[in-house]
Amino acid sequence: MLHDLFASWMRLTLEWGYPGVFVMMAIESTVFPLPSEVIVPPAAYWAQQGHLSFWGVVMAATLGSWAGSAISYAVARAAGRPLILKYGKYVFVPEKKWLLAEEWINRYSVVGIFFARLLPVVRHLVSLPAGAARMSFRAFSLSTLLGSFVWSYVLAWFGATVLGDQPNLLKDPDALVHVLKAKLLWFVGAAALLLALYIAVDMIGRRLKAEKKAA
Numbered sequence: 001m002l003h004d005l006f007a008s009w010m011r012l013t014l015e016w017g018y019p020g021v022f023v024m025m026a027i028e029s030t031v032f033p034l035p036s037e038v039i040v041p042p043a044a045y046w047a048q049q050g051h052l053s054f055w056g057v058v059m060a061a062t063l064g065s066w067a068g069s070a071i072s073y074a075v076a077r078a079a080g081r082p083l084i085l086k087y088g089k090y091v092f093v094p095e096k097k098w099l100l101a102e103e104w105i106n107r108y109s110v111v112g113i114f115f116a117r118l119l120p121v122v123r124h125l126v127s128l129p130a131g132a133a134r135m136s137f138r139a140f141s142l143s144t145l146l147g148s149f150v151w152s153y154v155l156a157w158f159g160a161t162v163l164g165d166q167p168n169l170l171k172d173p174d175a176l177v178h179v180l181k182a183k184l185l186w187f188v189g190a191a192a193l194l195l196a197l198y199i200a201v202d203m204i205g206r207r208l209k210a211e212k213k214a215a
Contacts, residue, residue: 101129
């Protein structure tokens with residue numbers, strides 16, 4: 001069952017190709033919870049099999065991330081802070097997350113946009129306060145593109161390195177089991193890294209909140 005679902009998603013990724021990576025990463029960079037971890041690595045797997053280009057996947061993911069972020073930026077710039085605070089909870093932007101992203105922008109400005117692209121939670125939301133604060137779109141775009149490129153490259157490298165050397169991954173359930181066993185440390189390391197990033201975001205959020213109260 002697990003292998004069938006995995007194989008179906010992998011085939012869809014190939015069928016959609018670069019446009020699919022672009023669109024899904026654009027969605028991922030808005031408020032909708034579509035994780036990039038299930039988008040770029042499968043596409044990079046197909047690149048390793050010769051069906052797509054590695055750098056094509058990275059660029060499609062990078063540009064998709066920028067496009068989704070730009071949409072969020074434009075919406076927030078047009079709607080403004082009060083409207084988002086009032087209705088954001090209905091579109092996956094509760095006040096707590098908004099305030100975290102807002103404090104992040106206030107503290108780290110344009111540099112924060114770059115590092116936010118590498119972090120969970122903040123990555124999806126940081127474009128909103130940037131737009132509401134009317135940050136320079138040129139500076140916002142540059143930081144978003146750079147951060148998105150780094151994150152997309154890391155995910156593509158992971159997909160190509162950890163999954164790409166198993167051409168029978170979709171046909172043979174045992175191949176998937178082999179990958180999970182033989183490269184367990186890679187998956188454990190990736191999970192540990194994501195957990196560490198979540199903890200780091202939480203700690204930074206608490207610190208920003210404490211500093212705001214002290215001020």
